[in-house]
Amino acid sequence: xxxxxxxxxxxxxxxxxxxxxxxxxxxxxxxxxxxxxxxxxxxxxxxxxxxxxxxxxxxxxxxxxxxxxxxxxxxxxxxxxxxxxxxxxxxxxxxxxxxxxxxxxxxxxxxxxxxxxxxxxxxxxxxxxxxxxxxxxxxxxxxxxxxxxxxxxxxxxxxxxxxxxxxxxxxxxxxxxxxxxxxxxxxxxxxxxxxxxxxxxxxxxxxxxxxxxxxxxxxxxxxxxxxxxxxxxxxxxxxxxxxxxxxxxxxxxxxxxxxxx
Numbered sequence: 001x002x003x004x005x006x007x008x009x010x011x012x013x014x015x016x017x018x019x020x021x022x023x024x025x026x027x028x029x030x031x032x033x034x035x036x037x038x039x040x041x042x043x044x045x046x047x048x049x050x051x052x053x054x055x056x057x058x059x060x061x062x063x064x065x066x067x068x069x070x071x072x073x074x075x076x077x078x079x080x081x082x083x084x085x086x087x088x089x090x091x092x093x094x095x096x097x098x099x100x101x102x103x104x105x106x107x108x109x110x111x112x113x114x115x116x117x118x119x120x121x122x123x124x125x126x127x128x129x130x131x132x133x134x135x136x137x138x139x140x141x142x143x144x145x146x147x148x149x150x151x152x153x154x155x156x157x158x159x160x161x162x163x164x165x166x167x168x169x170x171x172x173x174x175x176x177x178x179x180x181x182x183x184x185x186x187x188x189x190x191x192x193x194x195x196x197x198x199x200x201x202x203x204x205x206x207x208x209x210x211x212x213x214x215x216x217x218x219x220x221x222x223x224x225x226x227x228x229x230x231x232x233x234x235x236x237x238x239x240x241x242x243x244x245x246x247x248x249x250x251x252x253x254x255x256x257x258x259x260x261x
Contacts, residue, residue, distance in 0.1 A: 003204065006054030013050065014111045017043060021114040032118045037096055040115065044089035048209075056205035062212040063091065069216065072144045073182040074175060076230070078164045078237050079153035081191030085112060087211050088151055091186070098140055099151045100171055102126055126156065137171055141178035150175050154230065162192040162245065164238035173226050176219070185214040185233040187240040210244055 024032035051057040075088065075097060082105070088097050099121045106116050106123045116123060120143070122136040140150045152175070154167035176183075190209035194200045214236050220226045 002054045002056070003201070006050055006204075009050050009054060010047070013046065018111040018114050021111070021118055025114070025118050029118070033120070036115055036118055040089045040097075040119075041093040041095070043111075044086040045093075047086055048090055051204065058208040060208060060210045061091070064213055065216060066091075066213065069184065070182055071147055073149055073184050073216070074144075074172070075149055075151040075184050075186055076167075076172065076233055077151070077153055077186040077188055078241060079155050079158045080162055080188060081158055081195035082109070082112065083191040083194060083209065084153070084158075084188050087188055087191075087209065088186070091211055091213075092149070096148045097151045098122065098143060098148045100124060100137065100140065100153070102157075103128070122150075134174060137174040138178050141175040144175075144179050144181060154234075158195065159192060160195070162189060162241065164234065164241050167230050167234040169227055169230050172230055173223065176226055180219040180221070182219050183217040183229060183233070185217070185236055187212045187214055187237045189241050189244045208248075212240060214240060 021032055021036060024035055048057075048059055052059060075092075077084065077088065085099060085101075088099070096119075098119065099116065101116055101121050101123055103123055103125045106113050115121075122140040124133045124136050140148075144150055152171050154169070154172055155165040156168050159165055188209075188211055190207055193203045193207050194209075214233070217229055217233070220229045
């Protein structure tokens with residue numbers, strides 16, 4: 001019964017914000033953008049609260065150093081599901097994350113598509129016009145000069161098994177070449193178990209979603225520094241995710257886990 005309540009609450013909440021954003025954008029796009037800039041972190045926090053209260057999910061967070069983050073920085077994270085977008089919004093209250101997102105998310109995904117369009121995130125084709133992709137990345141980098149923090153999932157696609165894949169440097173290099181800035185590595189885990197409707201329904205009550213800030217790097221200078229930094233970040237995130245998965249295997253059959261929501 002609780003899962004049914006959760007799904008109904010989730011659907012109603014998502015539909016409410018989807019309609020509200022579309023209506024606001026139709027009336028005044030600038031107002032709609034300011035509205036979602038103020039509310040995106042709270043929306044994500046409410047979604048996770050629904051998932052905890054009615055869905056039974058656990059949320060573990062480690063935001064060490066969040067209070068001392070600079071005004072603008074590039075966020076680099078691994079990627080497992082669409083939930084990761086909400087997790088990044090959740091992790092940065094009073095900030096303005098801007099994602100590099102695939103074109104498929106910009107249409108037909110309730111609330112998420114409206115947020116990506118209204119807030120002018122970088123919408124790219126994974127296999128498309130290279131020049132247009134570079135322009136979108138450059139636009140995002142220029143936006144960072146006004147206090148926005150770009151977000152990149154450098155695996156290029158979500159990991160279906162939760163294992164961290166190779167990081168592709170192209171988008172990271174383009175943004176940092178256009179606007180040098182510090183880089184924050186963030187590890188996420190748990191979304192791959194909830195990526196599809198069936199697995200979401202079956203796994204929600206026994207799942208733990210984890211978010212951890214790994215390290216803040218100073219702005220790299222030049223191609224070699226960017227590549228070295230990205231390689232280091234990929235290893236650090238992989239080590240953290242592997243540690244979480246190892247702990248999960250050790251705890252199998254013991255559902256109790258610490259929740260920090």
